Amino acid sequence: MTNLTNLTELKQLIARHAPDEGFFDTAVPALTLIRSQAVSDPVHTLYDPSFCLVASGRKRARIGSREMVYETGGCLVVGIDLPIIGAVIEASADEPYLCLKLSLDRGTMADLLLQDSRSGDAPPPPERPGAAGILAATPELIDAAARLVRLLDAPQDIAVLAPLVVREIHYRLMTGPQGTILRQIASGESHLGQIGRAVAYLCDNYAAPTRIEDLARIAGMSPSSFHEHFRTATAMSPLQFRTRLRMHEARRLMVAEGLSAAEAGFRVGYDSPSQFSRDHARIYSRPPRRDLLRMQAEQAY
Incomplete structure (x- = not known):
């Protein structure tokens, strides 16, 4: 019941602060609210490392050859910059698609990973995770998201309280079902962290001629290993x-x-x-x- 209550409140909060069609930047740094009142054609977007939680409706995301659908109470977690094709597939004027997007901070993730590694509780990661995934939001994660959006009604509290709630959301994500993605990105020395370095280079130097050998060297891998891990992480080849x-x-x-x-x-x-x-x-x-x-x-x- 608590989960449903918090999700209903989150839906109402997003609907109020995103009253029209489109994307709404907010007074909370890195927090964007999204509303769509109809299904949409596929839209090509470059996602930064982020967390998207759907409070109402359904969306399909395609990353390279990989397709994922997330809906009410579901989340998309993206660990590195990724080109994503998204389409709202369930929405109407009466029941719009409502979603929050929070950009994630690698420094916060690294700090949380360091604290967790000291406790010895970090689960062993799978060998080759992808760089994005979906999960059902836990009651704790929905509660934290609702508290973050609720701060928009108390702007005087944002500077002090928002960083605490944002850190909690990072923690909930890193200890949840898709936490492996973020833990490996934060680690830097995992395969996904190595691919993240090459992706960051590509994002800054996409207009320059690029050889696989150069990207592999940035990642600290052999060219063949790099190509394999890059495709596993992004569902695309580097080119x-x-x-x-x-x-x-x-x-x-x-x-x-x-x-x-x-x-x-x-x-x-x-x-x-x-x-x-x-x-x-x-x-x-x-x-x-x-x-x-x-x-x-x-x-x-």
Whole structure:
């Protein structure tokens, strides 16, 4: 009953602080509230390490070749920067999709991991976990999430209390069913932590020529081992991952800065406009110009 009560309160809080369609940044650092009143087409997004808890509705997330569905009372946990294709698959005006997203802090995770390792309670991790997963939220996690959103009604308390609740949420996640993802990312010396270093490099240098050997050296692995672990973590090859990063930024440049497809392609590292157009059409199912017109029409609407 407590779990249901807290989830109902969380739903009401999100609905009140996200009164319209869209994404709402909040006064609590790293906390975003999301509302959708209809099912949506697939949307390509670059997720940072984060925790998403659904208070109402259902969403499908596709990461490379891996697909996951999470719904009311369920969470998506993402341990590294990942290109994700998301679609709301259950929502209506009467029962909107309501979700909170909290960006996760690696320093907090590392600190909690250090404390936990001293206690000797850390469970043995699986050999090769993926970098994202879903779980059913525990009553304690839902309670902490509700308390965090509730702080929006007491802005004078946010500076002092929000960091405490955010730390508690990190703790609940790291000791929960998908805690392995975050524990390995925080460790740095695990395979997932090593892949995280290569991903961070790719996110900062997606426009530069990149060799697998260089990424493997950053990760501290052999090229063959790196390729295998990278695909396990992200469900993509390193080059597929880089292409997704390039396309995400190219779309932003075309929409936000008014660049042409050729200009955006060159800016993100393509030497050939035709290759950029082919990759764009393969990922987004339409050539750059048609895709840009569609996004501009959506913004106008």
